[in-house]
Each structure stands twice: as structure tokens, then as C-alpha cells.
Amino acid sequence: MVGDRTDWSAMRDRRMAEPGAVEAYDAARLAFELGRAVRELRERRGWSQSQLAQASGMTQSAVARFEAGGTVPTLPVLERLATALDVSLHVSFAPRDAAA
């Protein structure tokens, strides 16, 4: 079937509710995508969750939780993961129209 996937765009149009409603959802999605990104970087290095945990000063359970998108990570944690994975973390605001 064609319309199988969730209609994200429709949900995003629910602007104008109370402040914090849609944005909280965005944060959850961001958490999910960051989790996937870290998992990719980790597996590319052939590391286990335990190894990444030790390298970033976390525990294996915290890594698993984060990669699963179970929680919205904090910036300090993202920094530590970035350092451990030898990448740099970028956080920025950009105009809506401009791609970057």
C-alpha cells in the first residue's frame, strides 16, 4: 500500500496548539534520529555499546536507552558521545527557507 507510513507532515501542521506541544514531539523525533546516527557511527567503528559507554563515560544501559530514542539526550551527553566517536557536534539555528 502506498500510504503505509505515518503522515508526519500532517502532524507537523498542528502548529498553533499550546506552546510546547508540537515541539516536544519534534524533540522526540530529534532524539530518535540522533540515536540512529550514534548507532551508525558506533557500528562503523565496530564498537559495542559497552565500549562506547566506557569511552564516553557512560554506562551500557545509558547508551542503549539513548540509541533506542528512549530519552531526549542532553547537550553534555551529546558532547561526550561526539568526542568519544571522534566527531564534532553541531547545534545551530537556521532560517526556515535556507537549507542550512
Place this chain on the structure above:
Amino acid sequence: MVGDRTDWSAMRDRRMAEPGAVEAYDAARLAFELGRAVRELRERRGWSQSQLAQASGMTQSAVARFEAGGTVPTLPVLERLATALDVSLHVSFAPRDAAA
């Protein structure tokens, strides 16, 4: 004077301590820069802290705290601010060498 600004690069070279030490500092610097960015966007719109607070579902005190870099913001808060300021929030990992 030329060497007026703080020598950040020297501090950044303090890698190799325990995990979480330098990264916590990075997070604080990130918080400071994000605060400045939001303040710029806000003032460019001619908004007061109270107006931005209401638009983003925060309080004036929280906005002030954040703009001053007093705390490391969470992703949900950054999302709300971005939405209120009509910009998009970008969080990503990038290779250290590649600029972006």
C-alpha cells in the same frame, strides 16, 4: 589589544582527562553561544524577553537565564525557541576534518 580574547584553543587541548570533563566545558560554551544566537534573533525581531517567553511557552526568567548561558538548555526548549523565532533547529554530528 590583540590577545584580548580568551585562549579557548589552549583549554580545548586539555583532552585526555577523565571522560566528561572537557565535554562539560564544551557544553557550557555551546550554551553560551546558543544564548547569544537566540538573543540576536529575538532583538532582530524587536521582541522583549517576555514576548519571546510567551511565544515559546516559557517564562521571562527562563529566557533571561538561557540567554545569559546560565544553564545548558535541553533540546525540547531549543525546539520551542526555534519555533517561536520561526527558525529551524539543527543538531548533527559531523566528521572532525570536514567543515560541515
Place this chain on the structure above:
DNA sequence: CACTGGTATAGCATCGTTGCTATGGCCTGG
């Protein structure tokens, strides 16, 4: 079958951010 390594999940304590209220300083205008 037992054993090992990797991952997911749970429960709890701790820490930090945020929400909220209130206050003080600063500046401008009346």
C-alpha cells in the same frame, strides 16, 4: 546443555533544567 558476549529493560538515587513567583536594578517618560 552450559557459556559467553551483545543488547534491551527495569528500578532507584541523584543531578540539572525548567516552571513559577517575586524582587531589585536600570532606564525612560511623565
Place this chain on the structure above:
DNA sequence: CCAGGCCATAGCAACGATGCTATACCAGTG
């Protein structure tokens, strides 16, 4: 001088992420 808007800061409660330990599930392997 007083009033009002703007910003900074403080104190406290509540919420959420993290640290930590322990456990369960699964896939290989001997």
C-alpha cells in the same frame, strides 16, 4: 519624584535525564 517597561537574579517545587545495578533475551559456540 514617580510610574512603567525591560532585564537579571533568587528560591523553591516539579519534571526529566543520567548513573548505576541487576536482570532478561538472543545469537553464537564449545
